Amino acid sequence: xxxxxxxxxxxxxxxxxxxxxxxxxxxxxxxxxxxxxxxxxxxxxxxxxxxxxxxxxxxxxxxxxxxxxxxxxxxxxxxxxxxxxxxxxxxxxxxxxxxxxxxxxxxxxxxxxx
Amino acid sequence: xxxxxxxxxxxxxxxxxxxxxxxxxxxxxxxxxxxxxxxxxxxxxxxxxxxxxxxxxxxxxxxxxxxxxxxxxxxxxxxxxxxxxxxxxxxxxxxxxxxxxxxxxxxxxxxxxx
Numbered sequence: 001x002x003x004x005x006x007x008x009x010x011x012x013x014x015x016x017x018x019x020x021x022x023x024x025x026x027x028x029x030x031x032x033x034x035x036x037x038x039x040x041x042x043x044x045x046x047x048x049x050x051x052x053x054x055x056x057x058x059x060x061x062x063x064x065x066x067x068x069x070x071x072x073x074x075x076x077x078x079x080x081x082x083x084x085x086x087x088x089x090x091x092x093x094x095x096x097x098x099x100x101x102x103x104x105x106x107x108x109x110x111x112x113x114x
Numbered sequence: 115x116x117x118x119x120x121x122x123x124x125x126x127x128x129x130x131x132x133x134x135x136x137x138x139x140x141x142x143x144x145x146x147x148x149x150x151x152x153x154x155x156x157x158x159x160x161x162x163x164x165x166x167x168x169x170x171x172x173x174x175x176x177x178x179x180x181x182x183x184x185x186x187x188x189x190x191x192x193x194x195x196x197x198x199x200x201x202x203x204x205x206x207x208x209x210x211x212x213x214x215x216x217x218x219x220x221x222x223x224x225x226x227x228x
Contacts, residue, residue, distance in 0.1 A: 004156075034216070043116070043204055043219040044157070090156050100170025101147070104156035104216065 002027045004093050006105035013081045014113050021076040021108045023091030030096030033074040035065055036055075038088040038107070050074060061085070081112045116140070118207050118220035126226045132193045135223045138206030139186040145169070146188045147217060148180060151202040163188060192225075200227045 003026045013019040018023025025031055032051055036044040055067045065076045074091060091105045117140040122143035127133050139146050143146050145164045149157035163182035177193040186207070192199055206217035 036219070041221075042122075042207075042220040043118070045116070046216055049216060071184060092156075098170070100162045101159035101172055102147075104157070106154075106156045 001095055002095050002101075002103040004091050004103050004105040006089075006091055006108045008033060008049075008108050009106075010109045010111065010112045012113060015083055016080055019078050019081045019085070019110065019112070021089050021091075021110060023074045023076065023105060024072050025091070025093040026072060027093055027095040028097065032072075032094040032096055033065075033067065034092040034094070034102065035059065035063070035074075035076050036090045036092065036104075038090065044090065047076070083112045083114050084114045086110055116220065117219040118205065118218050119221050120203075120205055120208060120220040123221070124224045124226075126228065127195050128224055128228050129195055129197060131195050132191065133225060135190040135192075135203050135205075135225070137188045137205035137207075137220055139188065139205075140209075140218060141186055143186060143207035143209050143218075145208045145210065145215070146182055147206045147208075148188075148190045149204040149206065150174070150199075151204060151222070153201070160190070166178060178188070195227045197227050200225060 005024045034049045035047040052068045058064045084090045088107045092102045119138045121136045147162040148160040151157040161171040162169045166182045179191045182188040202222045204222045206219045208215040208217045
């Protein structure tokens with residue numbers, strides 16, 4: 001069965017510091033991994049995805065994520081946090097053997113402190 | 115913005131009533147998925163439509179049904195509303211059907227069941 005775990009409900013980071021939002025996953029087939037961000041009263045915005053190839057994926061707004069197959073992780077990172085990065089972040093996984101559902105984690109709220 | 119729109123923005127219904135939520139996908143997107151996001155949770159997959167046929171379904175009862183139309187619009191219908199149906203309902207469209215394709219989300223419809 002597919003599953004995604006985001007172990008931290010909330011992450012606090014000072015502006016200008018690097019940030020990491022953690023995600024681990026479980027699928028039976030090849031994992032296709034996604035990060036989305038949700039601002040208040042808005043839908044989900046796509047940040048980046050890993051399908052195959054380079055384990056370091058670069059996305060929107062300076063975010064990147066590192067795929068680690070042995071640790072079944074796909075952590076979201078940014079070298080220097082901005083206050084405007086404060087939002088709810090969702091990791092999601094799709095089983096490569098399926099073409100329908102995406103499974104989302106429960107989300108991590110990121111607070112960037114000025 | 116993603117080019118995916120949803121209506122209405124907010125809706126209040128009473129238990130036992132029926133509701134129809136609408137989504138307009140990006141032009142050319144043949145696939146639409148619907149998700150339910152309860153407060154404090156990640157989105158849960160309801161079902162997906164591809165070229166007007168249901169392509170997959172999550173763990174939701176049959177009172178949740180959908181339609182997809184040739185003009186890239188779709189509907190989510192929920193019969194016999196229950197209090198637990200109160201949530202943000204998100205639709206997401208994608209260009210192709212396939213596990214690697216990115217889903218683009220609308221802003222959602224907030225449904226409150228009293």
